[in-house]
Structures are given as structure tokens and as C-alpha cells.
Amino acid sequence: MLIRSLLLLVGLLSLGLGILGIFLPLLPTVPFLLLAAFCFARSSNRLHLWLQQHPHLGEPLRHWQERRAVRPVIKRRIMWLSTASFVLSIYLVPLLWVKVVLLGGMLVLLWCVHRIPEWNDEGKEGHD
Incomplete structure (x- = not known):
């Protein structure tokens, strides 16, 4: 309980x-x-x-x-919004080392999202 x-x-x-x-x-x-x-x-x-x-x-x-897949449009939206958020953060943060960490985090996140399988409306799975 x-x-x-x-x-x-x-x-x-x-x-x-x-x-x-x-x-x-x-x-x-x-x-x-x-x-x-x-x-x-x-x-x-x-x-x-x-x-x-x-x-x-x-x-x-x-x-x-x-x-265990997402539609391509959702995947693209995740990548664009994540990139925009990280770029804004990198722009606003004054410390160089924080900018480097954020850039590294963005690249890792984009790589992980890119590897997520896609599911299109026809029911076929695949990658970009």
C-alpha cells in the first residue's frame, strides 16, 4: 500500500x-x-x-x-526543440566550461534521439 x-x-x-x-x-x-x-x-x-x-x-x-518507436514527426520535433533549448542555454550562460558541458550534453542527447527507431503510419519501423 x-x-x-x-x-x-x-x-x-x-x-x-x-x-x-x-x-x-x-x-x-x-x-x-x-x-x-x-x-x-x-x-x-x-x-x-x-x-x-x-x-x-x-x-x-x-x-x-x-x-519502442516514435513517429518521424515526433522525433524531428524532439530534436529541433532540444537543439533550440540547448542553443538558448549556451547563449545565455556566461561561463565557457558550462557552455562546453551543455554542448556535449546536446550532442549526446541528439545522438540518442537519432538512434530511436521510427514508426510511420504504415506500421513499418526503421531509422532515418
Whole structure:
């Protein structure tokens, strides 16, 4: 019971942070939504079902859970928004070493996202 309550709390916090990440450029959305889906699957069937059926958040989550793949348009959006967020951060940060760390983080993130399999509307999986 305690673990279920803790998972529910973490899921709700993750969902809130994921939704904030839609509007705040430096806060990631997808990792928090994946964590929320994981927590809800183990704590609240009702919230897990709601998240999966959500008109905006549900489709990418379902694709990831069912196929471990994302649609190409979602992948491109992740790459563009991540790049824009990192470039803005690099521009605003005055310390050179922080800029270098941010650049390295951006390159690692883009490489990882590039490696995610794509799922197109015809149901075929593949890479760029």
C-alpha cells in the first residue's frame, strides 16, 4: 500500500513536470511522461488509462509502449526543440566550461534521439 501510494505521488509529480515541460523550454517533457506512465501502470489503472487515451499525450506514449518507436514527426520535433533549448542555454550562460558541458550534453542527447527507431503510419519501423 505504501509503495503504491509512493508510485502514485511520483506519477502525479512527473505528470505535472511533464506538462510544465511543454511550456518551459529547458524542462524535458517526454522523460517525465514516461515516468508518469510507468508509475501509473503500477499504482492507478484509471490514471494510466487516462494518460494513454489523452488526445495529445496518449499517442506518442502508446507508440513507445507498444513498439519502442516514435513517429518521424515526433522525433524531428524532439530534436529541433532540444537543439533550440540547448542553443538558448549556451547563449545565455556566461561561463565557457558550462557552455562546453551543455554542448556535449546536446550532442549526446541528439545522438540518442537519432538512434530511436521510427514508426510511420504504415506500421513499418526503421531509422532515418
